[in-house]
Amino acid sequence: AQTVTQSQPEMSVQEAETVTLSCTYDTSENNYYLFWYKQPPSRQMILVIRQEAYKQQNATENRFSVNFQKAAKSFSLKISDSQLGDTAMYFCAFQGAQKLVFGQGTRLTINP
């Protein structure tokens, strides 16, 4: 079974700083996708970024980028120039052949 581990329950940084959220996963599958989702207080799940396992190049979306280390099964999210609106729960997720599995989440707070 796949597992996703986020070892940082909470993080807090000042506005405009850079922050990195950690995620590791375990799987025996070779083809899969990895995602970071954001869940603000509204509880809507918002896709932040995704990474195909077969691609070596790290995905980037504006201020969001990932560091994907396939051999180490690591998938961290870097948020640059953090903004107050980035305050939310962030979930790392693994999608294999069948289902999407989430990590425990990291509560990120951006302070003014």
Add this chain to the structure above:
Amino acid sequence: GAVVSQHPSRVICKSGTSVKIECRSLDFQATTMFWYRQFPKQSLMLMATSNEGSKATYEQGVEKDKFLINHASLTLSTLTVTSAHPEDSSFYICSARDHGVGRYNSPLHFGNGTRLTVT
């Protein structure tokens, strides 16, 4: 973009009654939908995978007779919480995968969730 509509957004019911939650894909067809449950300040836990035209696949520890799932069409899945009890109070979220997109190519599209309170 792909939209998943989940209804109702909030529901309060009495113990012993049943509650139905609907999940609709509005602009795409979804052969597979997923139902998650989220307790306060916790992650999303997959309850079951809903397959159009066939029986749902439940995760270990989820009572299939308690949480009835029906996926009668390519755009609608329903979750019925039967004989609800206060411990069933939670946030339930559905998601759907676009039928027309490859399995690994498409992220799931999420509904806005349903907050169930059983009194």
